[in-house]
Amino acid sequence: PDFQRLRVWKLKQKAQLIESILLQIPLPAFYFSEDADGAMSVVDGLQRLSTVYDFIFGGSDHKGGFRLRELEYIEDVQGKRFADLPAPWQRRIYNTQIVVHVIDPATPAPVKYDIFRRINTGGTPLKGQEIRHCMSKPRSRGFLKRCVETSEFKTATDGALVKQQRMVDREVVLRFVAFRLLDDISEYRSLGPMEDLLLKTTERLDNPKDIGDKELERIFQDLLQGLRLSEMIFGPNAFRKWPLNADRRSPFNRALFETWTYSLASLETDEVAPIAGQIANEARKLMTDDVDYLNSITVSTGDVRRVEYRFATVKLILSSLLS
Secondary structure (H helix, E strand, O other): OOOHHHHOOOHHHHHHHHHHHHOOOOOOOEEEEEOOOOOEEEEEOHHHHHHHHHHHHOOOOOOOOOOOOOOOOOHHHOOOOHHHOOHHHHHHHHOOOOOEEEEOOOOOHHHHHHHHHHHOOOOOOOOHHHHHHHHOOHHHHHHHHHHHOOHHHHHHOOOOOOOOOOOHHHHHHHHHHHHHOOOOHHHHHHHOOHHHHHHHHHHHHOOOOOOOHHHHHHHHHHHHHHHHHHHHHHHHHOOEOOOOOOOOOOOEOHHHHHHHHHHHOOOOHHHHHHHHHHHHHHHHHHHHHOHHHHHHOOOOOOOHHHHHHHHHHHHHHHHHHHO
16 A cells, blocks of 8 residues: 555665675565455565665666665675676575465454554554555545645644654544544444544445445545634644643644544534634643643543543533533
8 A cells, every 4th residue: 555654764774674685584474465356465564575676676777776885794785786786696686585474355354453463563563554554445545645635634733744654644534533423422432442443434434335425525524624723723733732831832642633623623613713712722721730631632542531531621612612
């Protein structure tokens, strides 16, 4: 799948992998996941495969990509690209055998997710959203990509997630969708924990019989409204801790994103605009004085009690001011 993190290894990691291949050190096993159509996605080994590909085929002059730097043992290839290597070294790379384990397409999604999580123990293991992305179908992947590429998302998050490479942007949108699909936040008690809920939501997004195109578009518009109103209320501090005594801007906060986009998605701009300042002030008081609220957006944010507390507290603020 189109991983944003396709190139997260440092040059030293890449060069030392090539050196290991030249030294004929056996590579750890690769894991692929096969879907019902027979297509296979890389679950574990993405960085290794893309590194070899880059080394051999990268670059515009057909000489290969990066140069070998910071090697530990083979001094005579330091600074060389693939095309610069003597033919025996090139053959050694071409002749390297790999061991691949293929995960059966009939494996239940929760089991497959757990397999993915357990086998990712390499230098840069997959994050939860990257695993879900690898397991998912084009429908959910396309929807999440569409959401994070909107001007509303980029403006409300103030570009905080533009340079990240671990799909945090898609995960926070998925968290919004997951809560939006609940009839009531209390359902989280039976559908959680968070990882389970997000996996189920991904499966639902991929199933047009469960969530049709019209409902998917409604969810998309709800997200945009939640983003617009969040930016209206909090400005550049949207989705960031912002206590009354703050003298600097805090990092992006996932729990605040899901809570406020969800809570504001059903409201009209005209009813929020006159009280935007009051909403921001009440929220800042919470972040200043309410220890339970601070904990609910800081530590173990997927805990049932903390999820319920932060959503209920925001709901109380909005209902009291709107009434």
